[in-house]
Amino acid sequence: MKRVMAFALAGGRTRGLSVLSQPRSVAAVPFAGKFRLIDFTLSNCVNSEISDIAVLAQYAPLSLAQHLGRGEPWDLDRRDGGVQILQPYARQEGARWYEGTADALRQNLDVIENSGAERVFLLSSDLIYKMDYSWMLQHHLDSGAKVTLAVGNVPYGETARFGMVKADETGRIEEFVEKPAVTAARLAFMGVYLFDAPFLKRILLETRGANLILDVLMPFIHDASLVRVYPFGGYWDDVGSLPHYFRAHQRLLGEDPAPNLYDHGWRIFTRSEEMPPVVFHESAEVVDSLVSNGAVIAGRVERSVLSPGVHIGPGAVVRDAVLLNGTYIGPGAVVERTVIDKNVMVGGGAKVGRIDADATCGCPEFEGITLVGKWARIADGARVEPGVVVAPGEPMPEVEHYARIGEVTL
Numbered sequence: 001m002k003r004v005m006a007f008a009l010a011g012g013r014t015r016g017l018s019v020l021s022q023p024r025s026v027a028a029v030p031f032a033g034k035f036r037l038i039d040f041t042l043s044n045c046v047n048s049e050i051s052d053i054a055v056l057a058q059y060a061p062l063s064l065a066q067h068l069g070r071g072e073p074w075d076l077d078r079r080d081g082g083v084q085i086l087q088p089y090a091r092q093e094g095a096r097w098y099e100g101t102a103d104a105l106r107q108n109l110d111v112i113e114n115s116g117a118e119r120v121f122l123l124s125s126d127l128i129y130k131m132d133y134s135w136m137l138q139h140h141l142d143s144g145a146k147v148t149l150a151v152g153n154v155p156y157g158e159t160a161r162f163g164m165v166k167a168d169e170t171g172r173i174e175e176f177v178e179k180p181a182v183t184a185a186r187l188a189f190m191g192v193y194l195f196d197a198p199f200l201k202r203i204l205l206e207t208r209g210a211n212l213i214l215d216v217l218m219p220f221i222h223d224a225s226l227v228r229v230y231p232f233g234g235y236w237d238d239v240g241s242l243p244h245y246f247r248a249h250q251r252l253l254g255e256d257p258a259p260n261l262y263d264h265g266w267r268i269f270t271r272s273e274e275m276p277p278v279v280f281h282e283s284a285e286v287v288d289s290l291v292s293n294g295a296v297i298a299g300r301v302e303r304s305v306l307s308p309g310v311h312i313g314p315g316a317v318v319r320d321a322v323l324l325n326g327t328y329i330g331p332g333a334v335v336e337r338t339v340i341d342k343n344v345m346v347g348g349g350a351k352v353g354r355i356d357a358d359a360t361c362g363c364p365e366f367e368g369i370t371l372v373g374k375w376a377r378i379a380d381g382a383r384v385e386p387g388v389v390v391a392p393g394e395p396m397p398e399v400e401h402y403a404r405i406g407e408v409t410l
Contacts, residue, residue, distance in 0.1 A: 004137065005081075005112065006050050006121040007105065008041050009191070011058035011098055014126070016241030018389055019373035020341060024063035026240060027055075027125035030324050030342075032252055032261060033292040033307045035270045036067050037239065038125040042074045042083070043268045048133035050121065052081035054111055056104045058097060061087060073271045086111065100210025109201055117197050122212075124191030128248050129236035130259050130266050136194055136230045143171060145228040146199035147217065150192035152232045161238065162188035163213055165229060172224035178214065187229065189213070190236060199226075235259050246339060246369050249305045249322045253288050273325070275308045283314050299329065311405050313348065321353070326398065328405045330380065337386065338370040343401050344393075346372075347380035354386040 010027035020029055027038035038055070045053055053076065057064055064085070070076075071083035086108050088097050098104035101122070112120055119140070121133060131150070140148040151165060164185040166175040177183050193212075209215020220226045235258045239245040251258045261268060275294030280286070284297040291297070294309040299316030306312075307324045313331035322339045329335055330348035338353035346352060353370035370384055373392030384390060 003118040004050055005052040005115045005117040006045050006123055008053060008055045008123050008125050010038055010055050010064055010125045013059045014240045018371055019392055023374055025059050028064040028067055033290050033305055034272055039268055039270045040128055041123045041125045044131050046074050047266055052115055053083045055085045057085050057087050067271055073269045101212040102216045103210045106204045112197055120195045120197050120200055122193040126240045127236055127238055139230045140194050143228045146196045146226045148194040148228050148230050150190045150232050151187040151229045152190050152236050153186055154188045159183050164188055167229045171228035173221055176221055242369055253303055273308045326401060340372040341374040344372050344376045346378045349381045350378050352384040
């Protein structure tokens with residue numbers, strides 16, 4: 001798409017992902033074995049022929065920057081356009097952090113000017129979805145609006161997570177409610193916006209607030225000549241909380257995965273680790289699971305997602321779990337209904353998570369899901385109860401970590 005640029009919102013940390021977003025921004029959180037959350041946004045852009053992308057980064061940007069590099073996996077390492085990371089920087093009037101989405105855009109209006117873009121996409125980076133932005137652009141042009149907001153259906157009971165709208169058949173917003181516990185509206189703002197560039201510049205300069213919806217767009221929200229919605233009918237999920245992150249992984253398993261990561265017509269690109277093929281020992285059993293390169297499996301794995309370099313020892317059982325890169329599960333250990341961050345070692349005979357079907361944690365926020373932080377060490381025979389959050393441990397060089405794994409598995 002010519003004269004169109006995109007901003008990817010990748011600056012924040014969310015309380016909902018707890019220690020998963022402690023060492024990295026939400027956009028850099030791993031997903032589905034080999035991907036990062038931002039991969040879906042970047043891949044949607046390149047599949048939609050948008051090649052001028054600015055990533056707004058702030059919190060713990062190192063992991064994100066290392067993942068993006070120069071943009072090679074997405075074919076964004078190019079002279080004109082490509083991908084660039086924009087962080088807060090010192091100006092003549094002083095330095096300050098991005099205080100919100102609107103403020104981040106204000107601080108980077110010169111990027112829009114220099115790009116020559118006529119229209120600007122603003123894209124959340126913690127959504128799991130596949131969207132052809134060219135369809136949204138055509139909808140925007142046909143409506144004559146200055147702003148188009150993508151909306152999608154959400155189930156009853158999840159409206160408190162989103163800004164909710166009622167819209168008529170023309171896309172005019174009739175009602176907007178911010179994160180209501182109960183509402184008749186069933187369309188949620190997805191965090192995907194399309195602006196005419198001159199209008200975006202004008203409203204940002206005429207307002208001061210940091211919240212793009214409440215402080216900047218609210219005065220125009222019911223004006224159909226300026227604002228319309230684009231109803232997105234495909235699968236989407238906001239994984240900014242642990243239950244939804246866990247649930248999204250479970251939806252990848254089975255005969256009808258969502259989203260379909262095997263669709264060659266709409267590929268999700270990423271930066272992959274160089275890992276050897278998977279090793280299945282004679283004692284290995286794997287059922288309804290995703291297993292990434294470099295995994296070594298000698299135990300039983302059920303309904304789980306294993307990232308690159310995961311080791312499952314003999315007699316170990318991993319059930320309904322998400323194990324990130326380099327995780328080691330010792331012999332005879334049991335891990336169930338648990339998310340484990342990178343480079344964790346679980347000792348032999350340890351029991352982590354909901355081992356008994358009737359176990360509860362009294363912790364509705366995490367719904368009984370156990371979470372283990374990066375580099376944590378769980379001792380042989382230890383018991384980690386359902387819903388517990390294990391703090392990250394002390395990091396060590398990955399070469400040393402894998403050497404230790406090799407000592408106990410080979």
